[in-house]
Amino acid sequence: MNRSIIQLIKEGEGLTTEFKRTVDSPFKIAKTIVSFANTSGGNLLIGVADHGAVLGVQSELRELQKLEKALVKLIEPELTVQIKSENLDSKLVLWVTVGESDNKPHHALNEKGDRIIYIRVKDKSMPIPRLLLYNGTDAETEKLLATRHVKTLITYLKETDSVTAKVFSRIINVSEKRAERMLQDLAERQILLKISKGKPESFSLKWTE
The missing domain is CATH 3.30.950.30 (Schlafen, AAA domain)
Known part of the structure; x- marks a missing residue:
């Protein structure tokens, strides 16, 4: 013991x-x-x-x-x-x-x-604000989770602790503004967790399947 x-x-x-x-x-x-x-x-x-x-x-x-x-x-x-x-x-x-x-x-x-x-x-x-229970997601979130960009992001975050809009924009080859919007949307849907209040904001995964 x-x-x-x-x-x-x-x-x-x-x-x-x-x-x-x-x-x-x-x-x-x-x-x-x-x-x-x-x-x-x-x-x-x-x-x-x-x-x-x-x-x-x-x-x-x-x-x-x-x-x-x-x-x-x-x-x-x-x-x-x-x-x-x-x-x-x-x-x-x-x-x-x-x-x-x-x-x-x-x-x-x-x-x-x-x-x-x-x-x-x-x-x-x-x-x-609220714990995402994976099996409780709505249809729209399910659809989002199935998209290529989000799958790429989740794979990346399983390997690395956090991501910023700048890094995400490079990974999926979109503008930083668009990457930022996508990350904020995922955070609002409780899929990502905002972990820094400062700039640039960084996000981490909130759950693992």
């Missing part, structure tokens, strides 16, 4: 792993748990610093109470997770395992009471 948690710590944070020194806020933990459940599941290790140092938790009870608040009061629909206590070098680490949910999208409530959907992008939990 211990080897797998040591392995997780060695591999560092990423799409399916997050470290927390402590549950500083049930709201933040709800956000992380929801992003794992809405993406491909993951492991949350409490008592571990960002760079992987094992610090342990001061009070297991306090951390569990905050976790319970996040799970019971701040996540909709409710989620079940596995929580284990692990002893590493006589320090206590809580290991929370979140499975990919069949019941997504899940929302996390923030301090203002807004319900927000989060997904995991690399090692971050990102808010999105």
Whole structure:
């Protein structure tokens, strides 16, 4: 059992792993748990610093109470997770395992009471307006997904993390303006995720088949 948690710590944070020194806020933990459940599941290790140092938790009870608040009061629909206590070098680490949910999208409530959907992008939990559930697309979107340009784009994005209008225009040999319009349209249809607010905007894939 211990080897797998040591392995997780060695591999560092990423799409399916997050470290927390402590549950500083049930709201933040709800956000992380929801992003794992809405993406491909993951492991949350409490008592571990960002760079992987094992610090342990001061009070297991306090951390569990905050976790319970996040799970019971701040996540909709409710989620079940596995929580284990692990002893590493006589320090206590809580290991929370979140499975990919069949019941997504899940929302996390923030301090203002807004319900927000989060997904995991690399090692971050990102808010999105609405989760695209692939089998729930409408006929027009299906048609769009079948077009050569969009197929080319999706193939490219499965290999590379993100794309800008300039790069996309070169790939499919159209004007940058047209490429920009196409990317914005795909983002509006929830097929792509806008990942940078600055200029140029970049887009990444939101789901994989």
